Amino acid sequence: MNYLIVVAHPDDEVLGAGATICKLIEEGNVVNVCILSSQVVARKGRPSLEKLNQDIDRSLNILGVKNVIKGTFPNIQFNIVPHLELVQFIEDSIIKTKAETIFTHHPADLNNDHYHTSIACQAATRLFQRRTLDFTIKELLFMEIPSSTEWRLNSSLNQFNPNTFVLVGKERIDKKFEALAAYEDVIRDYPHPRSKEAIKGLALYRGGQSGMVYAEAFESVFRREL
Numbered sequence: 001m002n003y004l005i006v007v008a009h010p011d012d013e014v015l016g017a018g019a020t021i022c023k024l025i026e027e028g029n030v031v032n033v034c035i036l037s038s039q040v041v042a043r044k045g046r047p048s049l050e051k052l053n054q055d056i057d058r059s060l061n062i063l064g065v066k067n068v069i070k071g072t073f074p075n076i077q078f079n080i081v082p083h084l085e086l087v088q089f090i091e092d093s094i095i096k097t098k099a100e101t102i103f104t105h106h107p108a109d110l111n112n113d114h115y116h117t118s119i120a121c122q123a124a125t126r127l128f129q130r131r132t133l134d135f136t137i138k139e140l141l142f143m144e145i146p147s148s149t150e151w152r153l154n155s156s157l158n159q160f161n162p163n164t165f166v167l168v169g170k171e172r173i174d175k176k177f178e179a180l181a182a183y184e185d186v187i188r189d190y191p192h193p194r195s196k197e198a199i200k201g202l203a204l205y206r207g208g209q210s211g212m213v214y215a216e217a218f219e220s221v222f223r224r225e226l
Contacts, residue, residue, distance in 0.1 A: 002135070003031045004099035006090055006121045008113035009040050009075065010056050011183045015194065016143030017103050018063060018176035019168035019203070020216045025064035032097040033060060034090065036078070036117055038070035047184055059182035062175065069093045078116035086120035091127050098135040106142040106160045106219065110151035118142065125222060140222040146202065147193035162217035165210035173203050173214050 003024055005013045013021070013033045021031050038056065040046055047055065053070075060068055071089055073081055094102065104121040105114035125140045127133065144150070144160050152159045168176075177196055180186050190197040207215040 001029045001100050002098050003029055003101045003103070004034060004094060004097050005031065006034045006036070006093065006102060006104040006117060008036050008078065008105065008111070008117040010035055010038060010052065011059070011180065011186045012105070012114070012143075012145055014059060014063070014176060014179045014183075015145050015186075015199075016105070017216060017218075018179050019172035019214075020166045020218075021063045021065060022172045022175050023166065023168055030097075031063075031065055032067045032069065032093075032099070033065055034069040034071070034093040036071040036073045036086065036089065037075045037113060039072055040075040051184075055183050059179045062179040062182060067097070069096070076111075076113055078113040081116070083116075083120060083123075086116060087123045090121050090124035094124060094127055094137070095133070100136060101139045101141070102137070103141050103143050103218065106144065106149050108152040108154065108157040108159055109145065109148045110153060111145075111148045114145065114148055122221075136224065138224050139220060141218040141220050143218055144202075146199060150193065160219055162206065162209075162219050164218040164220045165206060165212060165215045166218070167207070167212040167215055168203065169214050173200060 005017055007013045024031050039049060105118040107115055107118040109115055125137055128137050149160050188194045203214045206217040207213050
């Protein structure tokens with residue numbers, strides 16, 4: 001099966017689904033990643049563009065990802081990008097990768113770019129209603145990004161409500177840490193939500209929720225078949 005992870009920024013793909021990506025690839029699936037703001041120009045402490053691209057490639061190589069699609073949309077400014085441009089970029093990525101299952105951000109994330117990525121990805125997932133495809137889009141799932149998804153301060157929006165749990169095990173959580181470490185300054189000291197302790201604790205909690213030892217959780221919001 002072909003999977004596509006659509007995220008706003010470098011490192012979101014690892015934070016949200018790093019261990020699951022590793023597992024899917026180990027099982028013989030193809031996982032591609034689409035990063036809409038791959039240059040993250042406004043990011044504090046951002047390395048040079050050359051170094052950032054090396055970090056992205058090294059991180060995804062650790063997980064086993066062979067193909068990454070890099071967009072150049074402005075960091076923390078997706079709200080001024082025409083919605084159609086985001087949708088069309090994601091649609092092109094879906095077509096290029098023949099994605100059957102798509103992961104993206106939850107729309108209640110506090111991060112502005114995560115919100116707009118989610119909304120655009122939801123629209124792009126309806127691609128099969130607008131044109132004939134030689135593959136089937138089967139499922140759309142939302143991820144949780146530590147330090148973002150839990151900051152759902154707008155109570156008018158539905159919070160992340162996981163209903164799909166992936167058993168990943170400790171080895172793949174360790175691989176997730178290795179992939180995160182390829183990025184500068186992503187892993188923070190505890191009690192930051194992006195510390196090793198907090199990320200491991202979340203995997204243990206999601207595992208306990210679902211009767212598994214270490215799990216990543218997702219919210220399946222569209223599914224066309226069992």
